[in-house]
Amino acid sequence: MKSFFLALLKSRAGLFGFVLVLVFVLAALLAPYLGLPVPTRSNLVARMVAPTWTGAFSPGAHPLGTDELGRDILSRIVHGSRVTLAIAAAAVVLGGIVGTLLGIVAGYYRGMVDRVLMRIVDIQLALPLMLLALLVIAALGPSTTNLIIVLSLTSWLRYARIIRGQVLALREREFILSAHAIGAGTWRIMIKHLLPNVMTPALVIATLELARIIIMDAALSFLGLGVQPPNPSWGRMLADGRVYISTAWWIVTFPGIAILLTVLSVNLLGDWLRDYFDPKLRTMR
Amino acid sequence: MAPLLEVRNLTVAFDTPSGTVHAVNDVSYTIEEGETLGIVGESGSGKSVHALSMVGLIATPPGRIVRGEVVFNGRDLLKLSQRELLDLRGKEIGFVFQDPMTSLNPVLTVERQIAEPLKRHFGMTSAQARARVIELLELVGIPDAARRAGQYPHEFSGGMRQRVMIAIGISCNPKLLIADEATTALDVTVQAQILDLVRDLKRKIGTTVIWITHDMGVVAGLADTVQVMYGGRIMERGPVRSVFHDPRSAYTWGLLKSLPHGGKRGVTRLYQIPGNPPDLTRDPIGDPFAPRNPFATDRCKVETPPLVDAADSVAGHKVAAWYDLRAALATQEARP
Incomplete structure (x- = not known):
């Protein structure tokens, strides 16, 4: 464990990614104790208030402004990360374990097992993943569990292959x-x-997949199939805020930056x- | 006393798209406890395949054990279940393979790899195995064993890796150690060190060894008994001294003649055995070496010679030949 941190300190990019991921995870875990406004409480008087630091008229303390219903954006991003990160992590782990094991089984046994598994992968790759996700969500109904299942369903085949x-x-x-x-x-x-x-390739795929899943989760929420309102989710915030981009740019910008930073830090x-x-x-270091 | 290992009529074939390959044909021999048997032969002579097939290490299909018995310590290995074979491999029969560069798992530490058979067969915990791992590393001559144990294979040189492989092979004190071309991938000085180590280990732990190689020199320095194989058959077998000084098979004779001899002045071309290695997809009838044998008789091509005691030689020297090599060589020398 000590050598892990020593090695980490030597890599600027790795350290940056690690610290950022840590910040996101801690923020998500501690969200209820951070003294933020309730993310779902609307305040029609304080609709689309600009972030305090812009110097524009800003009643109340909203560091990142409020959305079209007067809900605090910082609070919604932090609370939204709980769902987003939990779903993404669960989907990556689930898809990764299933995909890696099936990949090992297919490669080791070859023959019939391999052919069947790889044809399933081929068929699934031929379908647009988004379409598949839409179909499954439409059939099962939108819920956190279903979202995890759907996202890992679109993920396992990359590992397996x-x-x-x-x-x-x-x-x-x-x-x-x-x-x-x-x-x-x-x-x-x-x-x-x-x-x-195969842990090394699996880990590389996992980081790419985590980023892809966060974006896909945002896309599903954007389409209204992910986390249901009024609960905050990053994709949902993008979807709802895009109409106001010309009048209240902060509503879409900050959730967008949150997605960007998460994906970047995970990749690093x-x-x-x-x-x-x-x-x-490792030994060369 | 019953021999440690008795192979009877072992016949192994591979079904390939281009026909059935008769890899091992009717091989029978015994090895006593404590003996070192050197098996020599060129690629495709069946020397490795017969050893691997004894403990179920060839892929079936395409491989197929046609018939035979391999009695090890009173049990016929070919009749054992998968489960029993798994329990036997590594515990009672240890292996050392050819290429130490690829025979170790690159992502596991040496300690984990040596400890694995101990955990597998004796149910040791990592902590219990650790002491034994260090003892083994010291036994195979790796200095600073406690520190080296935690390193990865790429941090070891080729010779050191082969020492690690030998440590894995002998970790459970097997009754029989099979080394398949264990020194082939190493350069000559390292090869000599490894052979010294094996001789030393034999003295210390008294394991029976089957040493498979294509190098006559290695066998001469290590083995008690040598067995020459060609085309999936045993051509000649006997005490090292007797076979090397008085070969009775034309193939053994050709192999010995093609060795470079030190001390000769000038550049002389080495002898080469004429012809090509046998086509093993042919039906294994007759002496497999007959097409390349200058002394072959008509009978060699149609009838397989049995492995019988060589005339006027020491006990245990056996040869499979219809021709009389000594007589043939004598007449050849008599010619002008």
């Missing part, structure tokens, strides 16, 4: 024969020998984690 390819190459390597020779069974080989070898952190987990790069 890439991990399978890696495993196809790895299973022919001599160290897998060595593992057989010391009496390791199928599961032992898949979990103890193949899994650590993921990039660094990938290097950290590569034993060859």
